[in-house]
Every structure is written in C-alpha cells, then in structure tokens.
Amino acid sequence: xxxxxxxxxxxxxxxxxxxxxxxxxxxxxxxxxxxxxxxxxxxxxxxxxxxxxxxxxxxxxxxxxxxxxxxxxxxxxxxxxxxxxxxxxxxxxxxxxxxxxxxxxxxxxxxxxxxxxxxxxxxxxxxxxxxxxxxxxxxxxxxxxxxxxxxxxxxxxxxxxxxxxxxxxxxxxxxxxxxxxxxxxxxxxxxxxxxxxxxxxxxxxxxxxxxxxxxxxxxxxxxxxxxxxxxxxxxxxxxxxxxxxxxxxxxxxxxxxxxxxxxxxxxxxxxxxxxxxxxxxxxxxxxxxxxxxxxxxxxxxxxxxxxxx
Amino acid sequence: xxxxxxxxxxxxxxxxxxxxxxxxxxxxxxxxxxxxxxxxxxxxxxxxxxxxxxxxxxxxxxxxxxxxxxxxxxxxxxxxxxxxxxxxxxxxxxxxxxxxxxxxxxxxxxxxxxxxxxxxxxxxxxxxxxxxxxxxxxxxxxxxxxxxxxxxxxxxxxxxxxxxxxxxxxxxxxxxxxxxxxxxxxxxxxxxxxxxxxxxxxxxxxxxxxxxxxxxxxxxxxxxxxxxxxxxxxxxxxxxxxxxxxxxxxxxxx
Numbered sequence: 001x002x003x004x005x006x007x008x009x010x011x012x013x014x015x016x017x018x019x020x021x022x023x024x025x026x027x028x029x030x031x032x033x034x035x036x037x038x039x040x041x042x043x044x045x046x047x048x049x050x051x052x053x054x055x056x057x058x059x060x061x062x063x064x065x066x067x068x069x070x071x072x073x074x075x076x077x078x079x080x081x082x083x084x085x086x087x088x089x090x091x092x093x094x095x096x097x098x099x100x101x102x103x104x105x106x107x108x109x110x111x112x113x114x115x116x117x118x119x120x121x122x123x124x125x126x127x128x129x130x131x132x133x134x135x136x137x138x139x140x141x142x143x144x145x146x147x148x149x150x151x152x153x154x155x156x157x158x159x160x161x162x163x164x165x166x167x168x169x170x171x172x173x174x175x176x177x178x179x180x181x182x183x184x185x186x187x188x189x190x191x192x193x194x195x196x197x198x199x200x201x202x203x204x205x206x207x208x209x210x211x212x213x214x215x216x217x218x219x220x221x222x223x224x225x226x227x228x229x230x231x232x233x234x235x236x237x238x239x240x241x242x243x244x245x246x247x248x249x250x251x252x253x254x255x256x257x258x259x260x261x262x263x264x265x266x267x268x269x270x271x272x273x274x275x276x277x278x279x280x281x282x283x284x285x286x287x288x289x290x291x292x293x294x295x296x297x298x299x300x301x302x303x304x305x306x307x308x309x
Numbered sequence: 310x311x312x313x314x315x316x317x318x319x320x321x322x323x324x325x326x327x328x329x330x331x332x333x334x335x336x337x338x339x340x341x342x343x344x345x346x347x348x349x350x351x352x353x354x355x356x357x358x359x360x361x362x363x364x365x366x367x368x369x370x371x372x373x374x375x376x377x378x379x380x381x382x383x384x385x386x387x388x389x390x391x392x393x394x395x396x397x398x399x400x401x402x403x404x405x406x407x408x409x410x411x412x413x414x415x416x417x418x419x420x421x422x423x424x425x426x427x428x429x430x431x432x433x434x435x436x437x438x439x440x441x442x443x444x445x446x447x448x449x450x451x452x453x454x455x456x457x458x459x460x461x462x463x464x465x466x467x468x469x470x471x472x473x474x475x476x477x478x479x480x481x482x483x484x485x486x487x488x489x490x491x492x493x494x495x496x497x498x499x500x501x502x503x504x505x506x507x508x509x510x511x512x513x514x515x516x517x518x519x520x521x522x523x524x525x526x527x528x529x530x531x532x533x534x535x536x537x538x539x540x541x542x543x544x545x546x547x548x549x550x551x552x553x554x555x556x557x558x559x560x561x562x563x
Contacts (some may be wrong), residue, residue, distance in 0.1 A: 004559045011552040014545055019511040021542045025518050028535045034524050035488075054369070056361040056523040063358075067350065092527045094354065224386075 003218040033091065033223070063095075075107045086217065096217025100230055102236050103210030108153075108203050115149045115199040124193050129189070133181070136191060139175045146277045148200045157240040158207055166204060173197045210234065228252035229261050236264060242272035259288050266297065269309045275305055312400050312538065317426050318407025321415040323385075324378050333377070336501065337370035338427050345431060356437055357526050363428040364522035369420055369437055375458035376477045378416050382409045383465045383558075405468070413458045421451055433558045442525045445536050451521035452543035457481060459547055463554030468563055484516035514546055 029035045062081045069078045082099040085092065122142055129135045148169055156162065163209075170172040177193050180186040214231040221227050232248035249265040262285055269278035279301050285294040300307040324330060344362035347355045386392040395405060426449055432439050461477045468476070487510055494506035517540045521531045 007552045007556040007559075011463045011549045014552070015511055017400055018542065018545050018549070021510060021513045021516075021538060021545065022515060025515075025535070025542060026488075028532070028538060032532060032535060034521060034528060034531065052363050056526055057365045060358045063354065064347075089523060089527060091524060094358075095359075176560065187443050298384055302420075 014105075055229075059085045059092065062088070066098075067277045069198075070102075073110075075102060075110055078102060082213075086220075090220035093221060093224065096135075096214060096221070096227055097230045100210045100214035100217070100234060103206045103213060104234050107206045111199055111202045111206060112149055112153050113241055115146070115196060117145065118192055118196040118199065120188075121194060125189050125192065125249065130150075134186070134189075137176050138189070141176060141193060144173060146201060149203070152200055152203050152207075155240070158204070158238070158239045159244075163204055163208070166200060170197050170201050170208070202263035207238065211239070222286050223255065225255040225261060227254040228255070229257065229264070232268065233264060236268050236271070240271075242268055246272050246274070259285065259290055262288075263290055265294070266294075270301065270306070270308050275301055278307075310407075312404040313408040315404060316395075316400070317411030317415060319410025319425055320409050321381060321419075324382075324412065325417040325534075327378070330374060330416070330420070331369050333374050334344050334423065337366050337420075337424055340366045340370070341424065341427055341431065342517075345434075346534060356432075359431060359435065360443070360526045361522070363424075363431065364446060364450065364526070367421065367424045367428065367447070368453065369418065369452065369520075371424065371454040372457050372481055375413070375454045376461045376474065376481075379413050379458045379461035380465060380470055380473055380477075382413060384470050389411050402558045402561075403555050405521050406462075406555050407551075410459060410462060410554075413462055414455055417454050418451075419459055421454060422426075422449075445533075446522045446525045447532055448536065449519040449521060449539055452540060453516055455513060456516075456543055456547055456550070459550045459554070463550050463557070466554050466557040474542065480489060480514070481516065482516045485514050486517075487515050488517045518542055546556060 018138065047190070054283070062085050066078050066085070069075070069081070079099075079102075082095060083103070085095045085174035087100065089095070119142065122138070124136060126138060128143075129138070145220055154156070156166070156261050174194070174197055176199075177190060179189040180193075181260060185188075210229065211234065214227055214234065218227045218231065228248045229252040232245050232252055235248060239245070245268040246265070249268050252261050253265060262281060264277050266281035269275075279298055280300070282294040282297045285291065288294075297307040312387060344359040347358045350358065360531045383392075386395070392405075396402070425539050429439050432443070457477065461473060464473045465474055490506060494503050494510070497503055497506075521535075525531060
C-alpha cells in the first residue's frame, strides 16, 4: 500500500516540470505566432467555447457562404462573414486580401453603378420641374456629384487631404438641398438628390473601410509580405495615393516576396516623383524575368524621366 | 512487460470486434473524402479546406474512438468476469493496466494510420503531396489522441462508464480552452484567483498545445523545437495519468 502512494507522489512531482514546460510552450507559441488570441467580447467568447479546437473548420464553412454571396452579387452580406473568419483565423491571409479587395474594388464599383440609376430618375424629375432656381441648384449638384463619382472611379487621388476635399463637396451639396427637406412637394426630389450625393460618400466609405481592413490584417501578419503588398497596391492603383503606396510596398520587399512586388514598387517610386529610387529599383530587377521591361524602364526614366503611363 | 504486451494484443483484438469502431472509422473516412467536394473553389482555397476538414476529422473521430475504446476496456472485463480469471494467473494489476493501455495505443494507431493514409492519398490526388508541416500536425494529433485515451482508461479504473464518458468529453472541450482561461487569468488582479487558475492550468491537460493545424493550413511553419517540447509535455502528462491509473487499479476492490 505504501508503494502505491509513491505513485501519486511521483505524479504530483511530475506536474512541476509540466508546469515549467507549459510556460516554455506558451513562450514558443508567442514567438512562432501559434497563439489563439482571445477577443474579450461576450459573443465571441461564447463562440470560442463552442468551437474549442475547430476554428479552422468553422472558418471554412463561413468561407463557403462568402463564395455563395460573392457569386450572387450580395457583397454587403459578405462583410460580417469576412470579419468572423478574420477573427477565427487571423493568419489566413486570403480573407484579409479578399475582404480588402471586395471593399475597395467590388463594393466601390457596386455603389458607383447606383449613381446611374439615380441620375436617370433625377433627369426625369428635373424635366418636369418648374421652379427655375431649384432646377439650377439641382442641375449644379447633379453635375458636381457626377464629376466626383466619375473622378473617384478613375483618376482622382484618394489621399487623406483629397478625401476631406471630396467630403466638402458633398457637404456643400447637402446644405444646398437642406431647404427642400421640409417641403412636401419636393419630397421625392429630395430623396433622389440626397441618394445621389450619398453615392460618393459611400464610395469613399468603402475605400477607407477596405484600407482599414487590410491594415488590421497586417497587425496579425506582420512578418509576411502579402498584406503589405495588397495595401501598397490598393493605395497605388485604386487610391493613387503614391506616398502611402511607396511606404507599404517598401515594407513588403523587406520580407521574402515574388518579383512582381519589386516591379510595382518601381512604378510607385516613379509616380511618387522618386525617379532615382525608381531607377535603382528597376536595376534590382535586372537578371530576373522582368529584365527586358526593367531595361526599357531604366532607359526611359534616364532619358525622359517617365516610364509608367 | 511481456504479460502486459499479451494483454495489450488481446485487448486490441477485442476492440477490433466492436462495431462502434468501424462505424466511426467509416464516418471519418466519408467526411475526409467529402472535403473533395470543394472543387468549385480556387486550388488554394480547396487545399486549405481539404486539410482543415481532414485534420479536424482525424482529431475528432480519433478522439471519439479513443474515448469509446478506452471506456469499456476495464469495465467489460469486470462485467464479463474475465478479470477474475486473469488475476487468478500470475498477472499483476499493473500488468493488466499497462496491457490495456498498450491495447488502446494499438487501436488508436491503427485507426489513425488508416485515416492518415486516406488523407495523404487525397493530397497526392490533388497534386499537393503532404509536406513536413502536415506530418508535424499529424504527429501532435496522435500524441493528443493517446493522451485522451489514457485519461479515459485511467478514469475507468475508479468511475462508472456514464461518468467517464461525460468527464472525458468535458475534459476534451476544457482542454482546448485552458489557454483562453489563462489569458483571462492574466488580466485579473485577484491574486488568489490568478494562483488558483495557474494551478488548474498546469493540472488540466492543455490539448490546445497539440493544435497547430489552424496555423499549418494557412502556411505558418512550426519549428521542431515546438514539436519536441509539446511531445515531451505529452509524454510527461501521459506518465502522470498512468501513475494515477495504476494507483487506482491497485486500490480498486475486485
């Protein structure tokens, strides 16, 4: 019987090295990014409890729903699911990249297409409108918003300062139609015009939301090039915000990355006015599959100071 | 040890006769095979889903097999009274307990290998043969399954089957959540609560240590150092569980 107690005694003693080992494992988890971080929100805690060790599987099921929504064009419904997957598997790069892309490109374009419908409806109402001063005001708003929407979809840069300017335009438009709000006979007109003004506001909302989503993704995936590149590309291509594009693409090339990242960075340097840096960046691509384009770019930059269209 | 091995082999053969085992195995293989249905996704997404579903199935169904096979390993011997025949021979209770444990390892290993082969075949079929990270993940799942089985076997030495099955499943869930509890404890200012939790954190098996699959499927490399530490953790914990089990089997009135 005495011998039997020794077993329990040894078992208890073994818990000491187990405790130390657990501390060491926890440390390794931190270093190797293997931790399952907790978000202290009641709903999410409950989710953690239910899912216990099967977060990946839950994320996959949600991803299948996202695919369905994507193919049926229900972009807005995808957003909470993207957030949920990002919470379940924050290191799943695809979710952040696709989420950011949906917001800055697809939903952005979706909102823009609404402007055409509203513009048509507004045209019909304007043709019947008798009050000349209101007609003039609304026509001006219509033109301003149309220019803004088209500009945002094409060449307008979306830097922080510029975004403020765009909001000034929409705020002014709102002020101009404020008087119509109280008048019953202009109720329909007011609703259509305010809907139209709302289009660029929403476009900018989704652009900035997509940027924030990608930035949030970076906080979970700091040691990989992927999301720095996605963000840099979004700033470069969609935002035409070249200083920020350069900033994030420079971060991307610090980590192991494919050659096209260097290529985009070279273009971004040029667009940002850093011609010397652009030439240096193209020189890095000599000897790679980008060699021929790099040589043309270097020649063009040295002779005309311009390569990217 | 030879006696324990003979008991283990017999226990393994007896487990092979149980229908539950085959039902669970077939369901697991169907679920793993069903992951191929995601072919409408991009290749990268599909591969992630195949790995997610397969790893989860191997672990979940492996855990079910480990619990159900360990559950009756001792009680069935008592019910059928075959234990009296065994103990009338020169076989100690420790031989019996260790033998049962070896039998459990064998049955878990057989099922685990079958599921892994099926999964590996699926990956090869998808032209993405398993890399070393996949093997690391499977290795840790296997250690976890052995631990789950041994805990159920140990509880079977002193508790009823009904209590054992509830306890084992409860521990399986709690074991995956202790890390969260620890993070919460780190935020509390109550020293007693903190201390109490730290003790619990050591005593309760941390199954989440063995869960690297969520990271591996998204391309995070897990070092051998981590695998080694977790492997040693599993072995030490196994030793604790077996020592407790051998204590209770010695004390049990048969």
